[in-house]
Amino acid sequence: MDWIATLLQGLLLGGVYALFAIGLSLVFGVMRLVNIAHGDMIVLAGFVSFAVVEVLGLGPILSLAIVLPLFFAFGYVLQLAVLNRTLGDDLLPPMIVTFGLAIVIQNGLLQSFAADSRKLSLGEVETASIALGTDIAVGVYPLIIFATAIVTILALQALFYGTKIGREFRATSDDPEAARLMGINTKRVFAVATGVALVVIGIAGVLMAIRTTFDPLSGPVRLLFAFEAVIIGGLGNIWGTLLGGVTLGLAQAIGGAIDPQFQVMAGHLVFLAILIVRPRGFFPKVAH
């Protein structure tokens, strides 16, 4: 019984990690761009939503209607104006630019929101739970996060495999040179892809902001687990990212059940083990 509860909580935690990681996976999958500012962008989304909630008096979920378009535009412009200039054979320049971006976001948030920790409130849903059997209960909100992760992946799947822009994403990802020869404007494709990634980051950020308190410096921690989930699942594969998140969540839950001291380390150990056994992760999309 105990083990079932442990595995269930691990699975739900995996949903959290997966949701945090999808945006990172997407950016890497299409552009081979490692976004160091990923965690800070999640936190930024939390703050933007916080500002919308404070100023307009909307609920956090409704604030998505403003946060998501804003983040799409942010991603589009960011890619077009900044990141496109750094893309090339070398992985390093874009990575360093996003590293700088992370510092800018952290300090910009410190300046405008101060160091106080914030949280968005969803009322009773946050603490509500569903009883399964006699001594197992799962939270409603973790279930919502897990469902959101899956719905987001399904939506991305539909976008990638059912639309014209999706075909362009895949073509550009497979071979940017050939895609350009076929008349695809790869710079615009990249801009749209980053826009979509930022929409996913926006969703993750708002859900994170409801889940726990956050402050301007809480981004880098988010990045670490997102990275691990992406790498375990295989770079650029979105379903792989879900699996990576769940692997990480389960490892932490089992580690924590053995000894709470071991919880976070268990996740890191599993990550290392997978790196050794399958350096490219479970389902690498990138073959070259």
Place this chain on the structure above:
Amino acid sequence: MTKKQELSRRQVLGGLAGTAAIPALASPALAQNNSLKIGFVQPETGPLAEVASGNAFVLENLRQALAGGLQVDGGQTRNVEIVVRDSQSNSNRASEVAADLILGEEVDIMCAAIHPLTVTPVADQCELNGVPLISSITPWETQFYGRGATDDAPFSYQLHQFWGFGEITNTFIDIWNQLDTNKVVGGLWPNNPDGVGFAQGFTPILEERGFTVIDPGRYQDLTDDFSAIIRMFLENEVEIVTGVVLPPDWTTFWTQAAQQGLSVKAATTAAALAFPGTAEQLGPLAQNHSFDLFWHPSFPFESSVTGQSAADYAAAFEEQTGRQWIQPIGTVHSVFETAIDALKRSGGGDWEATREAMFATNLNTIQGPIVAGSGPVPNAVITPLTGAQWRQSDGPFDFEAVIVSNIAADGVDAGGTVQATA
């Protein structure tokens, strides 16, 4: 010598409208040859910035009060300059800026506050260079035994005014004894110096006083899942939860506890919910959360520098900043009161004379009486510590702190009795 930022970020932003800090403009107009200089090291940025977030007001208030200079014993009036440095919540940086204040600015007395990461390195520098130091906002044991002093060999240059583990343990136990519980305590002590220290310090005392301690072990800060710990608390029927928890960890723990059916009668933490802003963000989940409160507007004390009562002081803070009062402002103010009083009696200029004056302090401050030599060790003076609970309020702010335990706070009245959580 490298120049460093002298005013707080907020003042620089306000005064220079967002232009970069220009060090030449940053020294106050008072800077003259005969100024008395007080150095102050605090974590203005970094993870501990929230604790220092009221200090801009504290300094502004003091600078106004000292604008006309300070009449020292002997009748001479001297200008007083407070030179502030940011430790960035980092001990290496704290050590570096303390050395700069001592050797570069040649301060007459040093002040330091908030967490061992800032206070300990400053104290080490002061001890090394023979500069008197007034410090606060970290349990006194971290500054005495933690830095290697013994009862026979105390430090020569530090006067620390705060409470210690004895006071906080007694206060927490007093809170729990006001409730009808099974006396089973679950400990949330993370794997950081605070967590390790509290786990080692609390557990034996609690067991001695008839409590059962369920300690799941040192978890990592910023854990995303507390299910394992919650199950352990459920199995052992924990009715009291305590710990030194980071705010995001407390939120994660407390919501997961509610989801997984753990409901306790008392939630008493150090650190997690010490500020009204955090309680506000948690909303109803913060109701009746109890914590260590070392200053409150109802403290029956007044400032020896400005003459403001604690209530007036908090009101001035709220009016000027638009934020609810936070507990460090009174404590930090009183650190400066002690420093100014020592300078007043010594006349400044000579570290040894100021040191002697400092160890002869007998002063009523906004934090309470500071009487050097009255503490458990020569370097420490115990200041009042209360236990408080957050209660939702109809007032201008969502939550107010109600004092429910004054067992370690002489002269301070309680504002209510303990109510169970949930």
